[in-house]
Amino acid sequence: MQSPLLSHTAGTGTDRFALQNPQLLRVTLDGRSEVLARSGAMVAHVGRLDFTGWTPPSGGRRANNNRRRDAGVLDLMRCSGTGTVYLANLAQHLHVLKLDQERLVVTNSYVLALDTTLDWHTVAIENGDRIAGVGSRCLEFSGSGSLVLMTSGRPLVLPVEPGSYVYGDADAVVGWSSGLDVQLQAQSSNTEAWRRRGTATEGWELAFTGRGYVVVQPSELLPPQRVPRG
Structure with a gap:
């Protein structure tokens, strides 16, 4: 059989995380370490791999409560073994x-996969539970390791400098430098602004100050996975 389709063969390499193409992630596992991925993101795999549910490690009562709360923000699975796994989410662009x-x-909606060496905790945004793209909590990641994000289309990265503001539609902001000050504000005086879809208003926006950067996707909609109905 002859077809251009057959040219899209699997890539090779030893990097743990690599892009097979802009919308498909290739993860190489060596049998000694694991990675965490969004549940249901596996589209193919080669080799002897296992996919199991992930729960946070145990600790003191307070630590366990915090880990259970933070773990609930991400529905993750553990990928282990020796081989290659391919991850994707409805053809979103991966980074x-x-x-x-x-x-x-x-x-949290834009996280596809990460190294187990990374730490994270939830960050609350006041009134964020009313904003589709932000939610009531976001995640601050820290440590050393790789983090794979997904966006609807190719994103825009905006630098933030002291003494100036950068604004992003709350439904389009993907992430930002953790040192930035963030304020949630209405873009309209319309009392129904938070129900922006179906109105002529722009709804809510995030205002950033300080020094760092903001990542915005070219879409004012939630990722296509598990869109809530309201």
């Missing part, structure tokens, strides 16, 4: 970020 003791805040 591999390598953190080296940096801190980054990410809207």
Whole structure:
């Protein structure tokens, strides 16, 4: 059989996280370490791999409560074994970020996979539970390791400098530098602004100040996975 389709063969390489193409992640596992991925994100795998549910490690009562609360924000599975697994989410664009003791805040809906060496905790945004793209809590990641994000389309990265504001539609903001100050504000005086879909208003926006950057996707909708109905 002859077809251009057959040219889309699997890539090779030893990097743990690599893009097979802009919408497909290739993860190489060596049998000695694991990765965490969003449940249901596996589309194919080669080799002897296991996929099991993930629960946070145990600790003191307070630590366990915090871990259970933070774990609930991400529905994760553990990928282990020796081989290659391919991850995707409805053809969204994927981005591999390598953190080296940096801190980054990410809207939880946009996380696809991460190294187990990373730490994270929830970050609350006042009234965020009324905003579709932000939610009531976001995640601050820290430590050293790789974090894979997904966006609807190719994103825009906006620098933030002291003394100036950068604004992003609350339904389009993917993440930001954790050192930034963030304010949630209405873009309209309309009392129904929070129900932006179906109205002529712009709804809510996030205002950022400080020094860092903001990542925005070219879409004012939630990721297509598990869109809530209201």
